[in-house]
Amino acid sequence: MRVLLLVLLLTGCSGSNTDPVSTLKLETPRPFGYLIGDEIPFKVMIETDVGVTLQAASIPATGQVNRWLNLNQVQLQQRELHGRWHYELELRYQVFYAPLEVKLLTIPNFTLQLLQNGKEISQIVPAWAFNISPLRELSIRKTANGEYKRPDALPLLLSTTTPWTGVVIALCVAVVSGFYLAALYGLLPRIFKRHVFRRASQQLAKLSKADMDQALSCVHHAFNTLNQRPLFHTQVHDFYRRHPNYKQMHEQVDWFFNYSNRYFFSNGMIAVALDVDKLKQLCEQAQKIERGSQ
């Protein structure tokens, strides 16, 4: 009985995992059907104890492995899971072997170095074999136009009519929406009011001193439109604050409002041709300001 217990105890101790690399797994693609220039992704997964670290210097460097094999890309990912290190080493090889017939090639093995308590441990990643095929048969056949090899036929172009129609419709909707928004924000009157004095000048050109009512009204209308509300003589300072460019013609503006007040609201005012000319000059001056030339 004592002997049996001792055997069991020894068996339990000997069963404990003392290997620093508990798992080494390769994830490889299909091992056949490769052509010259193909890339082969190759993944090595290693699981170690927490105290074991993979030496980065032992990871294969990118570049030429041998005459027909290049290592294009190396990527290492490391994470801790359930108290163990998980390394994922992704390698991307490219084959440049030009076989004359189907041939078996082997990606050579390599050794990874791991460090545990200052002690180096080697872990060999095994070689991996695969088949590579020629691009064409050995004896090259010819056609009437020479060699039969040719580029791939160009793909058929997709019709762009429908997307373009959609773009045009979307643009139209955007423009209409833009105008609608501008109207909601009150920007449209601002656009139209840019030329208020040009229109006033055009109307004044057709009027004479006999039409002084209309002449004054059309200048008032221009000022009101620019001001976005009726403008009275007592409010011109506020008008200049919002339209400082017009302050330079304050003498003409004062004359206009005084004249208009006398004409419309007091009795016995007689218009003369000179007054119409002064109104026209006022409009021309204001037109220059709204054009930005003054």
Place this chain on the structure above:
Amino acid sequence: MITQIHLADWREKALQFEKNINQIVLGQTPAVRAITVAVFARGHVLLEGNVGVGKTTLLRAVAQGLGGDYQRIEGSIDLMPADLIYYTYLDREGRPKVDPGPLLKQGENLATFFFNEINRARPQVHSLLLRAMAERSVNAFNRDYALPHLQVFADRNRVEREETFELPAAAKDRFMMEINIDTPNVDKVLDELMFNPNFHDTDQLIASMGESNLAYYQLNALAEAIQIGIQTSPTLRSYALSLWKATQQPQQFGIQLEDVDMAQLLIAGASPRGMSYWIRAAKTRAWLENRAHVLPEDLQAVFSICMTHRLFLNPMYSYRKDQLLPDLLVGILQRVAAP
């Protein structure tokens, strides 16, 4: 007959009157101008403002400036119309006696009647005031008493609303203006009011007021001369008519207030009597501005104070009255052009 020359003389006196009041009541220049206009347009005035902003001082200064007799009564919930007409007491011999009340005591010499806290008085008292204000006469002891020079100033504070009676529309309409008296907001004025002892004793302050040389008994004739002498052109009449229409149908003039159905906003616009008061005030302002004709700016200057108490909002909007009415009146002035 007061001629043009006299009008010019009277204008100087009116401006001196205004200046004197402005020296007594600081920081209330617009209100003083409005009251000056009302005095020379012979319109009654309703003052509204917070407590202690100077309403009573302002009215006492006006009374002092106008000369003539002055009476004052405090509105209270138990005030009855008879209290304005007469009061009864027992004389030294123990016999009952009846003496005239504040309205009749000075007879025809009563020039200024100040009704303090008018909204504390009952509607019966308001009714009595209606006739006194509109016809400048009162019926008592089976006869009519004429009060030809009477000008009523009433005030109400806007802080307290309990135990108050809203003035009926008819009574409000008989006031030419409703003037808001706000606390001055200029630091220099506030400093003067706080630290200058001259402004601490109202009686002494009023007594120190300069002489205006106004003859209150000539004001009616002067007001008529102003109304006849100051001209209104057809264009101005058309502008005034548009403004009046806009107070009745604001939506037709493109006026829009936030969250308001404009067609439902008003249940009553300004009355024809209100409009005639407005034009009287505008003419008087034109005279004070030394013009022989009314300009749109005259109409605009007295538009709000003549209109605010004449517009009656639909009950569903009346809780926003303090915001909507000023916005509406500003909106009207900003939408109607002249010409």
